[in-house]
Amino acid sequence: MMEGEPAASxxxxxxxxxxxxxxxxxxxxxxxxFARPGDFLGLASxxxxxxxxxxxxxxxLCRFPRDRFRKLMHALPTLEDxxxxxxSHELVIAQERMLLLGRKTARERVASFLLDLAPPCGETGxxxxxxxxxxxxxxxxxxxxxxxxxxxxxxxEKRIEMKVPNQxxxxxxxxxxxxxQASAL
Amino acid sequence: MMEGEPAASxxxxxxxxxxxxxxxxxxxxxxxxFARPGDFLGLASxxxxxxxxxxxxxxxLCRFPRDRFRKLMHALPTLEDxxxxxxSHELVIAQERMLLLGRKTARERVASFLLDLAPPCGETGxxxxxxxxxxxxxxxxxxxxxxxxxxxxxxxEKRIEMKVPNQxxxxxxxxxxxxxQASAL
DNA sequence: CGCCCGATTGACTTAGATCAACGTCGGTGG
DNA sequence: CCACCGACGTTGATCTAAGTCAATCGGGCG
Numbered sequence: 001m002m003e004g005e006p007a008a009s010x011x012x013x014x015x016x017x018x019x020x021x022x023x024x025x026x027x028x029x030x031x032x033x034f035a036r037p038g039d040f041l042g043l044a045s046x047x048x049x050x051x052x053x054x055x056x057x058x059x060x061l062c063r064f065p066r067d068r069f070r071k072l073m074h075a076l077p078t079l080e081d082x083x084x085x086x087x088s089h090e091l092v093i094a095q096e097r098m099l100l101l102g103r104k105t106a107r108e109r110v111a112s113f114l115l116d117l118a119p120p121c122g123e124t125g126x127x128x129x130x131x132x133x134x135x136x137x138x139x140x141x142x143x144x145x146x147x148x149x150x151x152x153x154x155x156x157e158k159r160i161e162m163k164v165p166n167q168x169x170x171x172x173x174x175x176x177x178x179x180x181q182a183s184a185l
Numbered sequence: 186m187m188e189g190e191p192a193a194s195x196x197x198x199x200x201x202x203x204x205x206x207x208x209x210x211x212x213x214x215x216x217x218x219f220a221r222p223g224d225f226l227g228l229a230s231x232x233x234x235x236x237x238x239x240x241x242x243x244x245x246l247c248r249f250p251r252d253r254f255r256k257l258m259h260a261l262p263t264l265e266d267x268x269x270x271x272x273s274h275e276l277v278i279a280q281e282r283m284l285l286l287g288r289k290t291a292r293e294r295v296a297s298f299l300l301d302l303a304p305p306c307g308e309t310g311x312x313x314x315x316x317x318x319x320x321x322x323x324x325x326x327x328x329x330x331x332x333x334x335x336x337x338x339x340x341x342e343k344r345i346e347m348k349v350p351n352q353x354x355x356x357x358x359x360x361x362x363x364x365x366q367a368s369a370l
Numbered sequence: 371c372g373c374c375c376g377a378t379t380g381a382c383t384t385a386g387a388t389c390a391a392c393g394t395c396g397g398t399g400g
Numbered sequence: 401c402c403a404c405c406g407a408c409g410t411t412g413a414t415c416t417a418a419g420t421c422a423a424t425c426g427g428g429c430g
Contacts, residue, residue, distance in 0.1 A: 044276035091229035094279035101286035102326030141287030
C-alpha cells in the first residue's frame with residue numbers, strides 16, 4: 001500500500017509490525033504511525049491511500065478488497081459502527097501527535113514515545129522495540145542522533161535501562177510521565 | 186467543548202469560525218484545526234473530547250445531543266456512511282499535518298498553510314484570514330515572529346500582497362506550491 | 371576474520387526561538 | 401474631536417535546541 005496509489009483494499013495485520021509513513025520529494029520522511037497485530041489499515045484513505053505502509057520484519061496480513069468489504073460493512077451495521085469508533089480513536093491519537101510534533105521538546109517527545117509503548121508491557125516495564133532508531137526519529141520528527149542522545153540521557157538519569165539497543169526497561173515511569181506532559185521540570 | 190470534558194454533544198457550525206486546540210500544562214498550545222461553516226465537530230471524541238473548541242468571533246452552531254444523534258445515525262445508514270467518510274478524510278488531513286509539523290521548514294509550513302486556505306477563494310486568490318497570527322503560529326508549530334517574518338519574505342518575493350494583516354492576495358500560486366512541496370528550491 | 375549496518379558520541383553549525391523595540395489601528399473617554 | 405491606551409503585528413539583535421558532519425563502536429553474517 002503506497003501513498004497516492006488507488007486504495008484497492010483494507011488490511012488487518014495478523015503478525016508483525018508495519019510502519020506507516022509519508023515523504024517529501026527530497027527524501028524527508030514522517031512516520032505517521034506504527035501498526036501492530038490486530039490493527040486495521042486503510043481507514044485513512046479516500047480514493048487513494050494517504051500513506052505508504054512498509055513492513056518491519058516479516059508480516060502476515062489479511063486483505064479485504066475494498067468493494068467487497070464495503071458491501072460487508074453495509075450488511076453488518078455493527079461492523080460499520082466499530083469502524084467509526086476506530087476512526088474516532090485514530091483521530092484522537094492524531095491530535096495528540098500534532099501536539100507532540102508541533103510543541104514538545106526532544107526530551108518530551110522521547111518520553112511520550114516510551115510511555116506510548118509501555119501499556120502492552122504491563123507492570124514489568126520491559127519494552128521490545130521492533131523499529132530502528134531511524135524509524136523512531138522519523139516518527140518523532142527528530143534525527144537519529146537526537147533520539148540516541150536523549151535515550152542515553154534517560155539512561156544516565158536512571159530512568160531507563162538498555163542492555164541492547166532494541167530492548168529497554170522502564171525504571172522511572174512517573175518521572176517519564178512528568179517529562180512527557182511537560183509538568184514543570 | 187473542552188479537552189477532557191465528557192463528550193455530550195456533536196455540533197455543526199452554521200456561521201463563523203472555530204479554533205480546535207490542545208494545550209500543555211505550561212501554556213504551550215497546538216491548534217489541531219480550524220472549522221468553517223458546514224464542518225462537523227465531535228468525530229474526534231471518545232467518551233471525552235480530545236480537543237478544546239474556541240470561537241473566533243461570533244459563531245452559531247447546531248447542537249446534537251450525543252445519544253439522540255447516535256440513535257439517528259443507526260436509523261439512517263446513509264448518515265453513518267457519510268460520517269465514516271468524513272472521519273477518513275479528517276485522518277488523511279491529520280497525516281498531512283504530521284508531515285508538516287514533523288518535517289517541513291517554516292517557509293514550507295507557511296506556504297502550505299496559504300495554499301490550504303486558497304481553494305474557497307477560487308481564481309482570484311483573495312484570502313480572508315479570520316484568525317490572528319498567534320492562531321496561525323500555534324497551528325503551524327511556529328512562533329508569531331516567524332510567521333510574520335515568513336509572510337514578509339513572501340511579500341518581498343512578490344508571491345503575495347498584503348495591504349492589511351488579515352487579508353491577502355496570492356500572486357504566485359505555482360511558486361508557493363513548489364515551496365510547500367519542497368520540490369528543489 | 372573482516373565487512374557492514376545500526377547505534378553512539380563529540381564538535382560545530384543553524385533555523386527558528388527568545389527578547390526587545392517600535393509601528394499601527396480601533397476604541398474610549400475627556 | 402483628538403489624545404491616550406491596549407492589542408496585534410512587524411522588525412531587529414541575540415541565543416539555543418536540535419541538526420549536521422564526522423569519528424568510533426559493536427554485533428551479526430558471509
